[in-house]
Amino acid sequence: LLNSGSCKYIYPVIYGNKYIVIVKTFWFTKVINGDDVDLKNNSDYSGRVEYSCIKTFCSLKIFNVRQTDSKEYRFRFITNQQGGKYTDLQVKTTVLSVTPSETVEGSKVTLTCSSDANPAAKYNIYRVNEDQHGQLVSTEIQPVFSSIQVSDSGRYYCAAGNDLGSRTSPSIDINVKYGPKNCSVSVKPSGAVEEGNPVTLTCTSDANPAANYTWYKENKIIANGSEVFHVLAVGSEHRGSYSCKAQNLHGECNSSSRFLDVLCKFSSFIFISGCISISFISGLWSQLQNHSFIECVLLIANNFHLLSISFAQQQVKLIVNQCCFLSGQFDFTEV
Known part of the structure; x- marks a missing residue:
């Protein structure tokens, strides 16, 4: 998830009969109108860089490394004297990227491992398994999932190597999105419910991202939003067949109906015999x-x-x- 570099510099303690004091240290890659642009002020690195200086040893950390971060980095220190010096540090990165950035079940997805290497590197792409070990997925530089599935979700990384050494990329998460599946309605308590008692109906589905829900009674909409439909005191008017629909950006599914039985409370009975x-x-x-x-x-x-x-x-x-x-x-x- 991060890459780092460091630099050690020296400077004269006294120059021109004046003590030298370090006023500022920073890293940069870009020069605009002759001015070095501090990485912390560079929008390409916003919130992703961290400096650390201990005496004359300074380090740079870059978080969430991207392929575009592979470039020459320069360090500069400014003193209380006119002029200044900087030293160069070139950071080489190995990066695994995924295209498109949002993966949807059934779509084509491409992984690309890239690295600055001379001579050219060989590539291995791994998936992190349940034991947190890398399981080899491909030896190609750009493997393709022609129809990615939910089971392909996981954490991936790549390694690039040549005769001079190897580097491993930060890992990336592939989170495959899909429409709702396996919709069903459950009723609690189960079975018939006596008038006046509470009852809760729950719609469940398997979806990524989470689904929104629509409730139906006798095929007419009665509620939207929540997966739970709750009745505080059930009455005879609540008796009937209930179903739900789960929906997200990638699809929808409908449950089968569940019948809610309501037991009526009998307060009094008068039966008359004879001719009536x-x-x-x-x-x-x-x-x-x-x-x-x-x-x-x-x-x-x-x-x-x-x-x-x-x-x-x-x-x-x-x-x-x-x-x-x-x-x-x-x-x-x-x-």
Whole structure:
């Protein structure tokens, strides 16, 4: 991630019957209108250089080294005397670069290892494995991923070498981006939920970068943004099928639907035997008499629910077809 160079200089303690004092030290590569431009004031190196001077020994550190950093670096010290001297330091770098800079699954990606070397260098490109060791990927100077995959994500570096020595580049991270996959909806608590209790639905997906989420109930949008849809107190109006969509810049996916069951709370029941009128869904009127099966409207906790009622002697069995999943035996009482 960094490269460094150093310089040791000497100067006379006294010159022209005057003590020499070092006023300023700095490194530069560029000269504008005869003036040496301090690297710290050079926009190409903004925030990437660090100087250190101990007596007459000065060093330069360059962070996040780039291929464009391979050039001649000069050191200058300025004294309280007119004029001045500088010495030269040439920094050679080995750099691994990736093109394009943003890697998307399925796209073509090129790695390039470059170095200043004479005679010409041979190149090896490595991937850092789980044991933090380099695993050889290619001996080419410019290997190509024709269709890069998520499994290719990782840390890479290259080494350049000739008969005179070798240099290793700083490592780079390849982070392969991809659209959402494997979308699904989970409900907590699982199973049917009684009215008034909280319920949380969570949409999960595998995506890079992280996805944004859209929630649907019966295919109609009910919420945007978060992967979590939370209901503090569930009611009969929340019963239905829920699904979600996960989306980022590189794609989207839709989950299958999950059905949320809501159990209604029954506050009171009155069943009347004999010859009595019951209101049908259609608004018609009929009598129980000797019917063995009938669909009717029953007012339960101030909500209308469609029930199937079958009669057997002095008991009635309720099986809920809509709004709630609830069954049970209830006394059939004369009023």
